[in-house]
Amino acid sequence: MTTEVFGKHKWGMVVDVDRCTGCQACVLACQVENNVPLNTQERYERARGMAWIRVERYWEGEFPDVKARFIPILCQHCENAPCEPVCPVFATYHNPEGMNVQIYNRCVGTRYCANGCPYIVRFFNYWEPVWPESFRNHLNPDVTVRSRGIMEKCSFCMQRIRRGVRNAAKENRELEDGEIQTACQQACPTDALVFGDIDPDNNRTNPGRAYSMINDDRAYTLLPRLNTDPNVIYLAKVDPDREGGAGGH
Amino acid sequence: MASLLEFIKEKHRTTPLWIKALAPVLLLGGLAVFAVTGAVTAFVITAWLGQPIPVLGFDQTVKQPIAFPHTIHAGTGLFPSTGLPGQFIDGLEMDCTFCHRTVTSQANAGVPPVALCSYCHKVIGPEENPELAKLRKAAGLTEEDPSPINWKRVHRLPDHVRFVHEPHIRYLTQHPSEIRNAAPGVNQLSEALPSQVCSTCHGDVASMLEVKQVEALKMGQCVDCHRENEAPTDCTVCHH
Amino acid sequence: MATDRHSHTEVSHEHPSAPSAGEVVEDLVAATGAGVTFRRVAYILGFLAVLGVVGVIGKAVTVGGDTTKWGYVAAVMAFLLTAGGGAPMVAIAPALAKANWVRPASRIAAMFSLIGIVTSLLLIPLLVLLPSLVVEETRRRSVWFEAPVYSPHVWGMMALVGLTVTGLALFYASALPDFAAMRDHSTGWRQRWGEKLSRGWRGTDVQWRSLRMRIGMFGTLYFLLLVFTHFLISTDFAMSMVPGWRDAIFPMYHSVSSLQAGIASVTLALWVARRYGGLERYLHLDQFWALGKLLFAFSLLWFYFFFSAFIVFWYGRANADIAFLDLLIRGPMVYGFATAFVLCFFAPWWLLIWNRLRVSVNGPAAVAVVVLFGLLVDRVRLYVPSWSVPGDRIHDSYLTDIPATIWPDAFDILTIIGAVSAAVLLMLLASRAVPAVSIWEVQQMNLLSRPVQFLRTHGVLVAKPD
């Protein structure tokens, strides 16, 4: 086998909320890897900040037994994504690898997809992105720089996936589990993010780390009532104070 | 007879005013509609065929800082020298990958560093060739300060396209029947050399004194070729 | 009079010749007489109605408190509310819009409010069976937020009874001059009956003014109550039983299909009155043609309201949306849905778009039968699966298991036949007690419109008093 085979994998991510410390290393790594424009104070004040992955803080319990929790939220790559059918020009669609992808050059900027997204992980370029001159040569050459007027969102580091698959094909071998790492996963100090193939129909000898985690007792998905069927699976926070130990989100 | 003539005259005189008035407008309006339709049709047809109109770079040559002849380096036969008019030099039949070294392993084919040029041109080529003098200056072989050569890019894909040479070379060397614009006989080979593959997109560069883009390299072309060869056509293969 | 009677039996575009005011009274009062056939039909219907009572009792005895089996009773109740409740609107709406064609049909339309009696009776067993609003601290979905546990029951009953009473009031108010006509132009019990009910009607200006005011008032009130009743019945008796079913258009869909069914019922009743009641002289192509047009319009509206809900569920794909489609359209009720879709929308659409059928007497009547049957199936499709959701699941956030198809048993069939028969019987009896075509409306119509020669063509001059 020498050509790149497409659609063989179904990518997903497991986020162990119990391990997340809310350190935001993933946010920074993503920003650098994916040429996400710099967020100035003015942008945040106008609620236009961009972060393909963000760490949300939420409170659990009633005062005084209240606890701060962290949960990283990124594009859930829903199998049944509300953002996909509404795009009039197929700029966003579901690809055979189980990912919800955004094609920048096809986007006309209706922002309809962003309305549909219940996780609010889609971002619109209100302005042409600018970087300080000293940053210009630091941009990732493998990632398109998005111009103004289009949507963008987490791509599961598509450039890394493509490179990994290509390398395996070049060396005429199967892709190894863990060979492809997303930028956020690479940066996570507590190993809370695990990216990998989660296709249940894939006959594999080695199940892979992400795949072995999705059937965990603690596994859940966000907003299940909307039936979006995300490919990002969360593992619930373990709360020793609580009966049973595991607290849901 | 006279009365008939009168009748026709009368009839003509009473041609409804609206027809008279409408005629020039219809004529002008018709022409305008025709022109607009024509322009739109031309646009649509070029989009369908994936063939842009030959302006703005396509099918045109670019003046390079040094008149580098691909002919002499890669071609076979006698070719005119670019620096010394009237002189002819035998083609060297060099392999494409001799200079474009990363083409079989990486995304970019790679423009060779000037050191690679000067490795040969330290000795080869007469002093009086002005083009070689520029090269030697750039390579720091002369007294003057060296300065980098600002090669002009001929094949440029839009920023939102991620083209990787390596898998394309790999596939075509193993499937020589898919190579286009190739030298005779290449398509019958069981395995081709990387340098026999380039012509598919770049044409016969070896015969070009000044390199020009011969294929439109529009998305339609990429997609067609991918479909014919059962390569993936998912958008994310090239756009991310 | 007898000489040109045959000219009205065949369908023609000619304007019917107007009978004189005296003829109208005599004809229409005479038409209230009951023949042998009438009696036979009435006895059969009465027997069937008794069987219906047996059906309800049998149901109560065999299934006890289990709501699952009561879906068909709920469905037939909703159907009667739909078909009978909407009909009086046919009399009111065009009257408010000053349409002349409706005058001969308004009495029959108003008569349909009698069906409310049957509907109200059917409500009684169902009210007992409705699951309570709050069970173990969890509330089933309801339009009542912080209301007492039994509030839906109380409101539902009040709405239905109120609707019936208003309908009867409308019927009686508009029949006053005709009772007076019976008083003056008949003998025996009819005269006494007319004397009692006409309440001293003399036809003074004041009396006419108050008559018009009453019709307008009761008519408006009836319409508002109709929408309100459908709102209550459809939410409390269907939507609240299916977890996650949240369909804001549902009450409106009910109201619109109620108007559709009302038009169909009136068309059918007019056809029967014309064919068997000896009223060819008063019920013309005009009425059927106009009703055919309305039926066509409302059949299209049925689809519009259905589709407005469908596309939102189908596109939305949330769990509740999928469960709803599975339950009512794809799952246990798929055949019911397909039948209702064809009979309520597809068949009327293609039949009534055909000029020869729409512009005829028999065509709209035939389509009316189709539509009425379709709406019965539609109510079955909506109510039976709702009632078949197990009682302990109706407090969930959405339906996870789709219940299986519930087929009608013998008691259900008896109940349906009995309820419909009782309704028809009431109508038949009423048509003996008061002329089925309003005497004063026909007289007024003859007064207000007259054929005229207009340039080179024939026209009708229609006077429109305020």
Added chain:
Amino acid sequence: MQQRRDLSQTHTNRVLLNSQLNTPSWWLPTVILLGIVVIIGWVVIGFILNKGLGVTGLSRPVFWGLMIVTFVFWVGISHAGIMISAILRLTQAEWRRPVTRAAELLTVFSLLTALLFPLIHEGRPWRAYWYAPYDFARGIFPSVRSPLVWDPSAIGTYLTGSTLFLYVALLPDLGNLRDRTTGWQKVFYTMLALGWRGNPRQWKLQTIGGILLSALMLPIFVSVHSIVSWDFAVTTGVEGWHSTIFAPYFVIGAVHSGVSAVVTMMALMRWLWKWGDFIRPEHFDALARLLIVVATGWLGFTFLELIFALYTLEGPELALREMQIFSWPWNVWFIVFLLTGYFIPVPLWLFKKVRNNIAMMFWTSILVNIGMWLERFFIVVPGLARKTPFTFAWESYKPSPIEWFLLGWSVAWVSFLMLLFARFFPLVPLFEQKESQVFTTNVKIGRASVPAIIREQE
């Protein structure tokens, strides 16, 4: 009909063609003034295209703002045309006659305006042609699953149909104008009149054309605003949008605002061109009675929409409604919306005196459109602002001055187009007016003299 009076055809011609034959003196200054606003508006649109949507107040998650609200508003106004000219034509309502032309015109111009807003609201409007199925080379068609593809096709069809309808109804009057003008005007009207001579065959074709177009446009009329509503309703993720009632709710709301806009316009026409003989209080009376019914229906739908939103008893939905109705400053606007949309105008319309008072009708109909604009704002913005629990940037949307300006500009732009049109074409159809004169009469019934209409025999 009680105010019917016999008007000679000469009088009708003279008065209704006054704008074309003797332009009133206020016309030019008004048009120039509006024209300046219009030009500024186009410059502002150019500025948006040049700078990008950063100049708006849009944020995340409020990705759709004032421009979409204004789009829905103008599509709503456009529903007046078919409501008045098609539905009332098919139901043979006599009082529609003086209103038809202006209502149709309002449809065409408001649709043009409506189409503009989503276009400039796009990130890259110059790529809008991708909505059309043209590009075979890449094998990508527009996604027919997207309501944004249904939208342009529905609105485009409606616009085409309305324009045809307007033109067909304009033909007899164009013939009339041609015969009364000289010089370049004659040439102009001659071309447009397409040889209208008013012979029986032409009249027959014109009538058939009108009736056919009315019948064919009815489904389009319903579909247009339904599809606009599905832009919102198909979205599960936004609380307050995913409601099955949206399609009929939007349609009836559109009729409410559209007919009110027609009332506003009729009052203006009556004042500006002094057409008191033709646009009579009875017409306002009839429109107001129609509006009472429509408004009450609309209120019923509003009520159902709210009730069924609360029906779920789901946290996020309740939170949204709480914000929309009770929290500052939304609560004030919500009350303003209810008052202007229904509770001030409708009770007033119940009085015959108000219905027959042109000034009152003018102001109440303007109130309705303020309320209906607010209604659209209440649908679009709060839903987005409180979409799900994941909104980490709960910033309320503040429209930028540019967006407010464009809202006002759109009104000026439509008025500008209307005035421009009114200079060259009669706003009240002359032939309808004359037809009405022929068809209506008074008959004596007993002691009373009752207005009557001559109808074709059915």
